[in-house]
Amino acid sequence: MNGTNAVERIWMSGGAENIPTTRAISNHSNARWVMLSCIAIAVQISALSLLGRHWFCGCGTIEFWQGTLDPMQNSQQLTDPYSFLHFAFGCGLFVWLKMIRPQWPLMRRATYAIISSMIWEVMENLPFIIQIFGAEGSGMDYYGDSIANSLGDTAAVLVGFLAASRMPTPVTVSAIVALEIVTFIMIGDSVIAGLLRITTSTSMI
Numbered sequence: 473m474n475g476t477n478a479v480e481r482i483w484m485s486g487g488a489e490n491i492p493t494t495r496a497i498s499n500h501s502n503a504r505w506v507m508l509s510c511i512a513i514a515v516q517i518s519a520l521s522l523l524g525r526h527w528f529c530g531c532g533t534i535e536f537w538q539g540t541l542d543p544m545q546n547s548q549q550l551t552d553p554y555s556f557l558h559f560a561f562g563c564g565l566f567v568w569l570k571m572i573r574p575q576w577p578l579m580r581r582a583t584y585a586i587i588s589s590m591i592w593e594v595m596e597n598l599p600f601i602i603q604i605f606g607a608e609g610s611g612m613d614y615y616g617d618s619i620a621n622s623l624g625d626t627a628a629v630l631v632g633f634l635a636a637s638r639m640p641t642p643v644t645v646s647a648i649v650a651l652e653i654v655t656f657i658m659i660g661d662s663v664i665a666g667l668l669r670i671t672t673s674t675s676m677i
Contacts, residue, residue, distance in 0.1 A: 505583040512583075516590040516626065520619050523597050527619045534620075539658075547617045550624040553659045558589070558625040560651040561663070562632025563644050570641075582633055589629040593622045604669055 528534050529548035538549035547554065562585055569581040595601060597616050605614040617625070636644045656662040 501577070502579045505579040509583045509586045512587045512590045513623070513626065516593055516622065517619055519594045520597055520617070520622055523594075523616070525597060525616055525619050525622070529618055546613055546615075547621050549618075550620055551628070552621070553655055554661075555624060555628045556651045556655045557663055558628035559632035559635075560648045561589070561592075562629035562634075563636040563648050565629070566633045566636035567641055567644055578637060582630065585629055585633040586626060589626040593617065593625060597622070605666065 529545055531544045531548070533545075535545075535549045536551060538545045538552045546552070565585045565588060566581065569576065569584060573581065596605070602614060602616050639647070652662045652664065656665065
């Protein structure tokens with residue numbers, strides 16, 4: 473009884489203002505995930521710079537979309553047919569993280585999606601990966617991404633992730649399959665085709 477009265481006195485005297493609210497805790501948590509996402513993007517830009525990647529296409533033009541097969545511009549403009557695959561990758565990440573970590577808030581899962589994209593963007597610009605994708609890849613000759621294109625890919629992953637958070641899982645899975653097929657029809661390449669090239673090339677080393 474005395475304990476209850478003490479709590480009531482604290483509440484009435486304004487002591488409750490010192491108790492963090494759920495909204496304050498949530499805002500602090502969201503700020504942390506936003507900061508981690510920004511750090512991941514900064515790491516991505518720094519790593520690509522160290523790998524010798526330029527910010528924009530060396531052809532001297534800057535375009536939002538590059539859909540034609542042009543060795544001078546492939547993976548150099550902000551978006552291209554591979555953006556569909558990165559969008560699908562984001563969708564897949566949402567489904568997977570929702571399945572294994574359903575208790576995580578959306579912001580935390582989105583941060584992990586950005587970090588996953590950052591890791592892949594750095595990996596695919598390593599010399600031996602460029603050789604696999606360029607020498608044995610699709611008709612789109614590949615010599616590495618521009619930094620702008622790489623950031624566009626990460627943005628596509630995030631958009632796909634957020635879109636999947638609004639769609640039923642069956643619709644999301646259907647969209648992933650459709651984008652895989654459409655991209656393969658457009659440029660003769662896809663996630664599955666890329667993985668097969670990597671597997672085949674590494675097994676021959």
